[in-house]
Amino acid sequence: MPKKLVIANWKMNxxxxxDARALVLASRAAAKGVKAVSLVVCPPLLYLADLVxxxxxGPKASRMVFGAQNSHSEKSGAYTxxxxxxxxxxxxxxxxxxxHSERRAQGETDLAIQKKVAAALKAGLSVVLCxxxxxxxxxxxxxxxxxxxxxxxxPQLPRKQLDKITIAYEPLWAIGANAPGAAxxxxxxxxxxxxxxxxxxxxxxxxxxxxPILYGGSVDAENAGPMLAKGGVHGLLVGRQSLNxxxxxxxxxxxxxxx
Ligand code: PGA
Numbered sequence: 001m002p003k004k005l006v007i008a009n010w011k012m013n014x015x016x017x018x019d020a021r022a023l024v025l026a027s028r029a030a031a032k033g034v035k036a037v038s039l040v041v042c043p044p045l046l047y048l049a050d051l052v053x054x055x056x057x058g059p060k061a062s063r064m065v066f067g068a069q070n071s072h073s074e075k076s077g078a079y080t081x082x083x084x085x086x087x088x089x090x091x092x093x094x095x096x097x098x099x100h101s102e103r104r105a106q107g108e109t110d111l112a113i114q115k116k117v118a119a120a121l122k123a124g125l126s127v128v129l130c131x132x133x134x135x136x137x138x139x140x141x142x143x144x145x146x147x148x149x150x151x152x153x154x155p156q157l158p159r160k161q162l163d164k165i166t167i168a169y170e171p172l173w174a175i176g177a178n179a180p181g182a183a184x185x186x187x188x189x190x191x192x193x194x195x196x197x198x199x200x201x202x203x204x205x206x207x208x209x210x211x212p213i214l215y216g217g218s219v220d221a222e223n224a225g226p227m228l229a230k231g232g233v234h235g236l237l238v239g240r241q242s243l244n245x246x247x248x249x250x251x252x253x254x255x256x257x258x259x
Contacts, residue, residue: 003036004228004255005166005214005235007128008242009069009097010043020047024055026245028064034256038235040095040128041242042067045083052092067095067128070103073115075123085116085123096120097237099130099153101172110152117153121161128237129153130216131195132170136187143194150198162203166212167195168237174217177240182218188231221250228258 008027014020020043031039041064043051052066072082088096098120099113113129120127131149133142146169157165169191174183183191192213199208215227216237224236236255241247 003038004258005038005040005212006031006252006255007040007067007095007097007168007214007216007235007237008042008248009100009216009237009239010041010242011069011102011239012044013243017047017050020044020051021054023243023245024051024064027242027248028055030245030249030252031063034063034252037063037252037256039064039252040067041065042069042095042097045069048088048093049091056092065094066092067097067126068093069097069100071096071098071116071120071123071125073112073119075119085120085125089123089125093125095126095128097128097130097168099149101130101132101134101170101175110149114153114156117165118157121157121164126164126166128166128168128214130168130170130237132172132217134172136171136173143191146191146195147198150195151202154199155202159203159207162207163210166214166235167199168214168216169195169233170216170237172217175239176218179218182220182223182227183215185223185226185230188215188227188233192232219251221247221254224251224254225258228255 056066068088071085075084075086098116117127133145136142171183212234214235214237215233219236219238220241241251
């Protein structure tokens, strides 16, 4: 398993490139003092190439690399408003988040996501594949949602590229400012075991055990440690708290403190 992984998903923030530069500098400084944590910063697409050029290469890069928040399933073509994984890779981007619930909400299907993941892997990107249920019921119906998300995407991918996939378990009800809060580490633990079981069914135990699983949804400095210690995850996908340098520095320290 790799080091602990923290993905900063900035979504459609901040509003200017100057603010984005400042946030990269602060995030990088915060990550520097923290042991055994890899940081992936995912800014809006418009800033990505500039930020990679300035901060993504050479000794400065240390423990921080860049990711995109989406990419298309084709290399090029008549797809207005889209960007291809080849373009991202050529620009020095290393990761892409795919299947985020905020994109699924705009109509992205498991089939479309599967094609995007395959194209991103082919282009040489590492993929953070998001999945999660919109509501958690007592009968365990929500597990069928996750089962579908695993089975509609993973088995169709080339086995030798599966080591470039990280799963992010993000229950929709725990994401964003309107959520009542994060899932509990116990809930996350149960679901990661289930995801691992589904992965084992489709790719076999060896590969399934090697695939990192992250948690995302209202992660903060307080729940980050318990989530890693008791939730059975290898890292965190962080939205809002990655936008405030002080909060994010505290969060990274909490992650670093977990053995
Ligand atoms: P949040 O977002 O941390 O703001 O809840 C997480 C995500 O959507 O990736």
